[in-house]
Amino acid sequence: MIENLHFIFGDQLSHSLLNLQHADKENDVILMCEVSQEANYAEHHKKKIAFIFAAMRHFAQELGDQGFKVDYVKLDDAKNSGSFDEELKRAIEKYQPQKISLTEPSEYRVWQKVLHWQKIHKITFEIFPDTRFLCSQVEFRNWAKDKKQLRLEFFYREMRKKHKILLDATNKPIGGKWNYDIENRKAPKTGMKSPTRISHKKDAITSEVLDLVAEKFPKNFGDLLPFHFAVTRDQAMIEAKHFIDELLINFGDYQDAMLSNEPYLYHSLLSCYINVGLLEPLEICKMAERAYHKGRAPLNAVEGFIRQILGWREYVRGIYWLRMPQYLESNFLNAKKDLPEFYWNGETQMFCLSEVVKQTKQHAYSHHIQRLMITGNFALIAGLSPKQVHEWYLGVYADAFEWVEAPNTIGMALYADGGVMASKPYAASGKYISRMSNFCKSCRFDPEITVGEKACPFNALYWNFLQENEAQLKNNQRLTFAYANLRKMEKPKLQEILAQAQKNLEKLTANKL
Ligand code: FAD
Ligand code: DLZ
Numbered sequence: 001m002i003e004n005l006h007f008i009f010g011d012q013l014s015h016s017l018l019n020l021q022h023a024d025k026e027n028d029v030i031l032m033c034e035v036s037q038e039a040n041y042a043e044h045h046k047k048k049i050a051f052i053f054a055a056m057r058h059f060a061q062e063l064g065d066q067g068f069k070v071d072y073v074k075l076d077d078a079k080n081s082g083s084f085d086e087e088l089k090r091a092i093e094k095y096q097p098q099k100i101s102l103t104e105p106s107e108y109r110v111w112q113k114v115l116h117w118q119k120i121h122k123i124t125f126e127i128f129p130d131t132r133f134l135c136s137q138v139e140f141r142n143w144a145k146d147k148k149q150l151r152l153e154f155f156y157r158e159m160r161k162k163h164k165i166l167l168d169a170t171n172k173p174i175g176g177k178w179n180y181d182i183e184n185r186k187a188p189k190t191g192m193k194s195p196t197r198i199s200h201k202k203d204a205i206t207s208e209v210l211d212l213v214a215e216k217f218p219k220n221f222g223d224l225l226p227f228h229f230a231v232t233r234d235q236a237m238i239e240a241k242h243f244i245d246e247l248l249i250n251f252g253d254y255q256d257a258m259l260s261n262e263p264y265l266y267h268s269l270l271s272c273y274i275n276v277g278l279l280e281p282l283e284i285c286k287m288a289e290r291a292y293h294k295g296r297a298p299l300n301a302v303e304g305f306i307r308q309i310l311g312w313r314e315y316v317r318g319i320y321w322l323r324m325p326q327y328l329e330s331n332f333l334n335a336k337k338d339l340p341e342f343y344w345n346g347e348t349q350m351f352c353l354s355e356v357v358k359q360t361k362q363h364a365y366s367h368h369i370q371r372l373m374i375t376g377n378f379a380l381i382a383g384l385s386p387k388q389v390h391e392w393y394l395g396v397y398a399d400a401f402e403w404v405e406a407p408n409t410i411g412m413a414l415y416a417d418g419g420v421m422a423s424k425p426y427a428a429s430g431k432y433i434s435r436m437s438n439f440c441k442s443c444r445f446d447p448e449i450t451v452g453e454k455a456c457p458f459n460a461l462y463w464n465f466l467q468e469n470e471a472q473l474k475n476n477q478r479l480t481f482a483y484a485n486l487r488k489m490e491k492p493k494l495q496e497i498l499a500q501a502q503k504n505l506e507k508l509t510a511n512k513l
């Protein structure tokens, strides 16, 4: 019999967790388990599963080294039941704890389980808030409650003030402006190359996990090897320092740039480490702020980077908890088409899409603009089902957890929430992609052409999207210019473009685009 059973989930790998702070090395047991139910609730990329299991096993080892009693259930343990529900039940029977202690789970799905456990197990549950987030659910609700419209910019300013980040002595934003986004849209330079990224050595724990994933998930999407991920806090901190010292300086300027064979450019690759808890958001923001004060990175880069973490990351989490569970059913534009095969196999003539899917398959990573303006934009203007698109993003990226993925996909990329997250749909034609990338140079289509054999499919689909969704979108002030252009178009030309869009959609359905 023990006093307290601490249940730690796979994205709670932080020594600062409140329930760990309260754990007693003598009398408590810490439970962690790899379960097939979690591995299979989405079509997870092999690298994602390997990263999470390897990071969980290393974290369990660190806790053991610190003197905690850890019960770690591996996926292939003979008694592993395959679900959180049954593993908790088994641990309760084994240890007869007086109390179950946990930190609130990040996802609604798992929170429902916790509520259920409280009903069925006649034991006291002690549930701690997740203090790694910089805005609590209650705080976000209070901020949101009297607002007609939620907008990141105002939330972000509050967060800057609350956490005293990039403020001068009078609590005004350093440099005089809150937001330098306008400076962060440079097109890529020809021949641009970013520094080589770190590849961490694989120890016996990671190698065992890689063998396990190869054996148990052979048919899952994505390449398991090569595997470069950090799997401990120390390794993740090496990644963070590398980013701050070598890459942050260019992060702002080329934040929106896309290049083939350069999947990472100047992005941090820190999302998966922050999301599982190996790194904490506030420490990363402070590292970036220090780099600015030491003159090692310009303000547009530092502010832009901090805005993603202190602003967007917290904002999307707030929206998720405000709107769940209905959020997953959102379909404001009534988009119904099935996700095309090429999202899985990359087999499409559209070079931009095949390149992003290829990078995703190789690395379980794709940077923000590729997720938003290539795979997301296409899904939006082709009218793909938000639910199917959401399930794809949830599976294929190593950093994907529903609380952050769903608002980004359903809200930001697909506008399926009708504007809760974003003030306008991020619909764009091939001209945008051509300006911000070198993809079109390798493509059989031409971004300057809208109709005909060589026409870039994004172009006709873009106008078709505006036309088809006019009733829902025409009053959006940020689309005034786009609708004015649509109306200016001569009727025969518009008819030709709409007919081309239908051809594109027919080819899409036949897997021939
Ligand atoms: P950087 O570009 O270096 O940005 C720095 C950090 O800011 C990131 O590590 C991340 O923690 C944070 N960040 C940046 N943008 C966002 C954002 N929009 N929302 C939340 N945090 C942000 N991010 C996830 O962490 N998990 C997801 O499942 C996820 N799904 C997405 C789906 C779509 C359709 C889109 C458009 C975006 C999604 N994002 C998601 C946001 C963003 O694309 C990733 O956080 C980013 O690409 C991760 O790479 P990075 O660490 O190199 O980020
Ligand atoms: C994503 C994931 C996977 C693939 N496997 C596990 C697992 O076996 N055990 C575990 O504790 N967590 C896993 N995770 C992360 C969980 O999905 C994450 O902890 C929940 O989303 C928390 O809400």
Ligand code: SF4
Binding pocket: 349, 350, 351, 352, 353, 429, 430, 431, 433, 434, 439, 440, 441, 443, 444, 445, 446, 447, 456, 457, 458
């Ligand atoms: Fe993509 Fe169109 Fe450019 Fe081809 S021409 S890469 S389809 S944007």
